[in-house]
Amino acid sequence: MTDPDNPQGTPRICPIDPTTQALAVRGLTKSYGDAIVVDNINLDIPKGAIYGIVGPNGAGKTTMLSMATGLLRPNRGSAWISGFNVWEEPNHAKKEMGLLADGLPIFDRLTGKELLVYVGAIRGLDEQLVDQRSNELLNALGLEDAAGKRIVDYSAGMTKKILLAQALIHNPKVLILDEPLEAVDPVSGRLIQQILRNFAQAGGTVVLSSHVMELVEGLCDHVAIINKGVVEVAGHVDDVRQGSSLTDVFVDVVGGGALQEGSLSWLGLAEDQG
Incomplete structure (x- = not known):
């Protein structure tokens, strides 16, 4: 848990060496004009964890992960992946991670197999190894019949799965996923969760953001709740739920969630169309 006597907005010296963590951020801050989106966040994600990042819409989750992975430059602060500073050693840091980022452009004129071959080549993998891993990933994710189909013609769930495959193909040490199960059917969702558990059991680290509390509670062993640009609890x-459900803790921390008495009282009432 975070120290309640030391709010995130107060600069402090973090006792944990960030280079020993799978992913760590220190003083990470992002603002647009007067609007502060991420406010001096410090966070440590240990190696081997399945770590959930949760928060309401607009809380700063995606912005924080974008800065932590080198997609967005912070106003101030630093981030490390597998001990490498993301902004000072970008090539080393990016080699260590696999990324599924929500909303980024996709090479959707390629087929699923072509995308994996392309990403594998960029990652410097041997052609034969890329072919083997591509086929295994396509089969594992139920995409073998869509291997020769252009991604532009994939469903939303299929697209999510091929993006997960391209994040995994080089066998990263840290897998960072933004809403990995959004639009994925329950059967594929269960399969993906098993893949992520196996990955962590083998020594990898999974960092995922999600709005689905049941997913985080059932899959993740660590969690951070972000609200209004700060880490409220981690x-x-x-330790975070303390005998309650994660949903209840989330609502208590974030606030809201209750309909005001009398609000929308007109719903369901028959109206005189006179």
Whole structure:
């Protein structure tokens, strides 16, 4: 848990060496004009964890992860992946991570197999190894029949799965996923969760953002709740929920969620169309 006597807005010296963590950020801040989106965030994600990042819409989750992975430059602060400073050692940091970022452009005129071959080549993998891993990923994710189909013709769920495959193909140490199960059917969702568990059990680290509390509670062993650009609470899932459900803790931390008495009282009432 975060120290309640030391709010995120107060600069402090973090006792954990960020280079020992799978992913760490220190003082990460992003603002647009007078609007502060991410406010001096400090966070440590240990190696081997399945770490959930949750928060309401507009809380700063995606912005924080974008800065932590080198997609967006912060106003101030630093980030490390597998001990490498993202902005000082970008090539080393990016080699260590696999990324599924929500909303980025996709090479959707390629087929699913072509995308994996292309990404594998960029990652410097041997052609034969890329072919083997591509076929295994396509089969594991139920995309073998769509391997020769252009991604532009994929459903939203299929697109999410091929993006997960391209994030995994080089066997990264840290897998960072923004809403990985959005639009994915329950069968594929369960399969993806098993892949992520196996990845973590083998020594990898999974960092995922999600709005689905049940997913985070059932899959993740650590969680951070971000609200209004700060980390409100972070730690092992059991320590965060303290016997309650993660949804209840989330609502307590973030606030809101209750309909005001009398609000929308007109719904369902028959109206005189006179």
